[in-house]
Amino acid sequence: MEALLFNVSGGFLEGIVRGYKAGLLTQNQYNNLTQCETIEDFRTQLSATDYGNFLANEPLPISTSTISDKATQLLVDQFNYLRSNAVEPLSKFLEYMTYAYMIDNVILIITGTLHGRNTNELLQRCHPLGIFDTMPALCVATNVEELYHTVLVETPLAPYFRDSVTAADLDDLNIEIIRNTLYKAYLEDFDAFCQSLGGPTAEIMHRILAFEADRRAINITINSFGTQLSKEQRAKLFPTIGRLFPEGNNALARADDIEQVRQACEPVAEYRAFFDSSGPGAGRVNGGAGGGSESTANLLGDLGVSDEFGGGAADLEDRFFVHEVHLNKLAFLQQFQYAVFYSYIKLKEQEIRSLTWIAECIAQNARDRIHDFIPTF
């Protein structure tokens, strides 16, 4: 039934986003990129793809962070084009997608402001997709009370703050706990919105968001081994929309080592496979995450580039990424639904991470690890 009226407002944009998806790098192009000797070659190879001459005006030598920034800028331009042409309910859907980046930006600004950092520097480090109009207002606050009230009034994230975080919590420097509380509220809200849309959008988005929820639950559990995070606190951070809810979540809350995490994931076949043959990595996961960090600042780490050299934890992370890419590719098999927009942005981000990895390996001449990226097609 959704096919009858979807094209009235979403037909053009669906065509556009599928066109964007056709421009994602294929295995062939990735192979060509891995064979590049220098960043110059890399740039030339990329100019033959949909990236075009995005690095044309950069002076040599080009740093990998420039490549990453420019590629992200391309993604942001595409996203803004989609957003400016969208009407309800697609515009609301796209807005929900930006909230994830907004949460990161708001946490960044709150931490920076409380430590007295420069406003401009903070604003520059924010992710472009998560920028909202009243963001600079957050930098003006001088103490925690003010910050909390500014956040409640000025940001689109107000409902997530209102329900779960109090002013006293903001003072407590457990910023990662706040980040995860906000993200949990966001995931559940997004899932509820998708369910209200109904049809294939609800189905596909629920699958993707449930995996995201389970992934965060597993990561929170593993990263909290050996830290001061109590089990009750840990349990409060798990989202409720995942496939591991409720028994798996309860088991994860009680887990003390990787073996119990594996048992908690037994009921779900796909997750069981993540822990298979990651035996040698398991020991390093514990040591890497717990050693030396007395605060929970490392709760999730940066789920991106910085995890490459992390060893066993990276193994599990890689499998999560592979499964996420698989779920996002599945979204393109159905027409007349909104999940293609979400999946495209995620796949593009994954591609940018892979590009940055390859560029890093070329720049640092670590050619033996150059194939450790995750290809999309």
Next chain:
Amino acid sequence: YTYGLPTFVTVVIALYLAQLTCSGEAFNVGQFLEETSPYAWAATGIGLCIGLSVLGAGWGIFMTGASILGGGVRAPRIRTKNLISIIFCEVVAIYGLIIGIVYSARMSFVSPNLIYTRENYFTGYALFWGGLTMGVCNLLCGVSVGIAGSTAALADAADPNLFVKILIVEVFGSIMGLFGLIVGLLMISQASEFTAAVAPAVVSPFVR
């Protein structure tokens, strides 16, 4: 609201219409059927035929058109080839037009007191139900070709080999409109045009 209200309103109006034709509060369907002019049935049938056909064709065209526009941004080569899908949808409207013309040829002028003959009743009903059949067939055909055409455009943008294969699906979809056309013509094959009632035979005064 979406389903309950229109159904309720339709039922109330239908009951009122049936009632208005008779005196007082009697609900007499037979009298309603006998008293409604065959012109009413015939004209409604033709209106439904062309109206629903055009609705189906338009629906299909906007669905396919939006996807061609979206897909054509990155893959401009699909623009011309996919006009075939639009033509399939358009053909549905032409079927409705043909039937409209054929049916309206059966509507000739007869004065009101001579219109109520058995043949004319039949023609009236045949034109109404033939038109409705035709209209609904074409509506569903247009929608089906539209959805298939939209998918064909996006598939063609992704991989040019797919277009011809999906076109076959569209051809089968548009055959349904053709079926409607055939059945619509068959339904009125026995219906003669409106003819005036012949006065009962009067015996010649010279016959004893």
